Amino acid sequence: MDEHTQKIQAKVLTAIKRGEIVMRPRWHFVLKTVLATLGFIILFLVLIYLMSLIMFGLRETGILFAPGFGWYGMIVFLKSLPWILIILIGVFLIVLELLVQKYSFAYRRPLLYSAGIMVVIILGTAWMLARTPLHVVMMHRMEMRPLPVMHNLYREIREPVWNNAEVGKIIFFTNKGFDMKNPRQEVIIVSIHPGTRIIAREALQVGDRVIVVGKKIGSTIEALGVRQIPEMK
């Protein structure tokens, strides 16, 4: 082994003396740390924003209330979730966790702890952000001055298209139920039958915003459930 160690030592030390191996300057590592920290902060903020957008969207569209109508409502809800955004958030979370795992405060504890703490912080901050007027303002701004990706994200919240659910404002009551206008300004005929579950604080009135879950055929929907959407404060 001695012969080998001398060989290794000679090779490395000679290469250093000849200047073939040089030390990386300190700024190289400082820059790397700054870029990693910046990447972490940007990713963290993007995650909070996307998460709050999902939370805002679920509430604003009213689809959040669909699971209240049992299994059918739950399936409608799951199908309506913005899966691309959710997958994107998952990928960003993995990248964020990989960035954090380089530091001893993160890797010395089980992954579940650091990931869990991060998820809790993101969810909490996103929940608070979703309750601010930020997304309402952004939604209106995107209507006036659309930005490429953002415009589509907010349009899906403003004018959601679902298979077996509709959201809109009641325009008048009929013998079978009521007619409502959805955000795309289409008139939807809502048919109510004895089994329809209606959830409202008071009796439904013209002008109320509601979500209707049920089988949709053309512009008619056989309501399984109707729920009044409370106005956002």
Add this chain to the structure above:
Amino acid sequence: MFKTYMQTHMSDEELARAVQQGTDDAFTILFQRYEQKMLRYGQRFLYSYEDLEDAVQEVFIKTYRNIKSFDTDKKFSTWIYRIAHNTFINVIKKNGREPVSFFDFDTFISLPVRTEDTLEGLLDTKESTEKIVDRMKQLSPKYREVLILFYLEELGYKEIADVLSIPISTVGVRIARAKAQLKKIVSPK
């Protein structure tokens, strides 16, 4: 004269600081202090000696190149073992002889486990340390390495956690599992 002073009076961290400030002789001393350790660690971790020589050379080249990123308030030994670990894992991955998993479920959630202090004690056999080390070759790299670092390189749980970038509790879990596997290999009945 100064070299002799450095050899006898300066800690690894002080030498590393001297290298950062441009004293290349300090690196020669660090080299001398760690070359046998790195070769021993590598020899037990890697099979082929050709790989080992290249890998250890790579460890010292990386150490020199990146020495300015070393925080002299921390332990130099942990830092160089970490470089060695990454280099050896890359060699294993490159050779493709043994599987190295990207994600380890042990790091997800783990519970603390206590373990014995000596290699002979853990197995309760009359086999010599070298024979046991030879049997370790049958373990997967992640279990083999943790036994080497704990029993042979005599690193603590926290240091091993820093070398491998895994939770401290996972170190205990891996040692316990590695020990159980090694027991099966040594006494198959």
